[in-house]
Amino acid sequence: MTIHYKVSEQDYINFNIDHYNNMKSQKNKRFVYGVILLMFFFLFLPFLNDNSLSLVEIISSVFFLIAWFIFFPKIINVFIRKSVREYIKNGKANDFIGNQTILLADDYIETLNATTQSRIQYAAVERICTGNQLFYIYVGSVKALIIPFSAFENEEIKNSFFEIIHQKTGLNVLAK
Secondary structure (H helix, E strand, O other), X not given: OEEEEEEOHHHHHXXXXXXXXXXXXXXXXXXXXXXXXXXXXXXXXXXHOOOOOOHHHHHHHHHHHXXXXXXXXXXXXXXXHHHHHHHHHOOOOOOOOEEEEEEEOOOEEEEEEOOOEEEEEHHHOOEEEEEOOEEEEEOOOOXXXXXXXXXOOOHHHHHHHHHHHHHHHOOOEEEO
């Protein structure tokens, strides 16, 4: 089976945001930073104010922590967008953006774009995920083949494509 498609700059940006937001280590860091802030507010601040916290300080601390967990991911996404756009602007993402072709052969996945052609053994596929109208076939911890849903003419072809991937790798498609 052969699929021809185009990966846009926005697709590449969305992949990077999805990847970052779904990394277990990053989720753990956000949680740990929140706990550290909580400890700072409730363990350190009382020593600055005669060993007591006022109601205003408690409410503002709780408000700040809620804001941290709500807005921190959004702020990080802005920084990721900016750095990925700079990466693209400097021509470092040419292998990932533009016209792509994927061929599912018996023993490997062949990828072809304007600058490279490569063969990836099915055993090298680590996981298959979906997110932001994209499929990601991870062939390393941070490298993935990015396939927009629009690459498939219909649902039947899309299902057939991933059934072949599943049969060859034994992996299921994970929703992010």
